[in-house]
Amino acid sequence: MPRKKQAPTKTSSPALPLSRDRVLQAALQLADREGLDALSMRNLAQKLSVQAMSLYNHVANKDDLIDGMVDLVVGEIVLPQITADWQSEMRKRAISAHQVLLDHPWATLPLVSRINVGPSMLRYIDATLGCLREAGFSWEMADHAWNAIDSHVYGFTLQELNFPIAAEDYATTAQAFLPLIPADQYPYMHAISQEVITKRYDGLHPFELGLDLLLAGLDQLRDRI
Numbered sequence: 696m697p698r699k700k701q702a703p704t705k706t707s708s709p710a711l712p713l714s715r716d717r718v719l720q721a722a723l724q725l726a727d728r729e730g731l732d733a734l735s736m737r738n739l740a741q742k743l744s745v746q747a748m749s750l751y752n753h754v755a756n757k758d759d760l761i762d763g764m765v766d767l768v769v770g771e772i773v774l775p776q777i778t779a780d781w782q783s784e785m786r787k788r789a790i791s792a793h794q795v796l797l798d799h800p801w802a803t804l805p806l807v808s809r810i811n812v813g814p815s816m817l818r819y820i821d822a823t824l825g826c827l828r829e830a831g832f833s834w835e836m837a838d839h840a841w842n843a844i845d846s847h848v849y850g851f852t853l854q855e856l857n858f859p860i861a862a863e864d865y866a867t868t869a870q871a872f873l874p875l876i877p878a879d880q881y882p883y884m885h886a887i888s889q890e891v892i893t894k895r896y897d898g899l900h901p902f903e904l905g906l907d908l909l910l911a912g913l914d915q916l917r918d919r920i
Contacts, residue, residue, distance in 0.1 A: 713745060715753040719763045723799070726764065731801040734760075761805050766813025768802045771795045774822040781830035782910045785841075788823065789848050789906050796852045803852050831917045840913045847909055851902050865891055865898040 711717060721742050726734050736757065740747040754760045773791035775784035796803050820841075827837035860868050869891040878885040890896040 713743065713749060713753060715763070718743070718750055718753045719760070719767055722760055723764050723767055726801045727799055731761070731805070736760075758809075762809065762811060762813060765802060765805050765809070765811055766815045768795060768799050768806070769811070769813070769819050770815035771798075772819060774819060775826040776822075777825055777829045779830075781826055782914065784826050785823075785844060786903075786906060786910060788826075789844050790903065792845070792848045793852055793902055796848070797855065800856050803849055803856070807849050833919070836913075836916055836919055840916070843913065844906070844909055847905055851900075851905065855902075862897070862899060866894055869898070 718739070722734060722739050725739060725742055734757075736747045736750055739760075740750055743750075750760075754763065771791075772795050773787055775781075775788045778784055796806070823841045824837055827840050828834070832840055869888045873885070873888055873892070876884045876888060887896070891898045
């Protein structure tokens with residue numbers, strides 16, 4: 696009688712070692728899914744199936760954690776290259792930054808409200824300054840230029856993430872608020888509301904329109920000291 700084959704013994708896969716990158720990636724996923732307010736060392740430890748205290752071997756504190764997460768986000772943004780067509784490079788950079796920040800809705804506020812000196816941020820700034828300097832901008836105007844572009848990116852992103860009216864509701868919302876803006880008191884607001892109500896104008900503000908206006912204006916300032 697043939698011997699019965701024994702089932703192979705199952706072996707558990709070794710747990711991935713904890714590292715700074717693993718901690719930051721897990722924190723990034725948690726913030727993307729639940730928001731930055733939901734991020735705590737305890738929640739993060741549970742996600743990683745470790746004790747909370749073990750996280751402190753890889754991040755100094757929650758501030759260090761957030762700074763590292765922001766640097767990961769910045770690392771996803773397309774860097775501008777040094778070419779003769781600086782406007783195209785800065786345009787690609789801005790569009791990429793806007794999309795990356797929409798993909799990580801929690802990230803814009805810590806990006807603009809903290810001092811970030813991570814390697815991705817330093818590469819990002821250096822590449823941006825290099826693109827503008829080699830295009831002929833003075834140091835001062837290069838600094839003004841990239842900050843003006845980033846102000847557009849950050850402000851537009853925050854408004855898009857937090858605007859209280861969905862695009863498909865613009866016309867009905869304008870109709871509902873029309874009695875509050877009578878034509879005899881607010882003629883221009885009343886008139887543009889009518890444009891939206893009748894759908895002659897959709898009321899949408901394209902990100903790239905404002906960006907192109909900025910780039911065209913900045914091109915006129917390249918020679919300014």
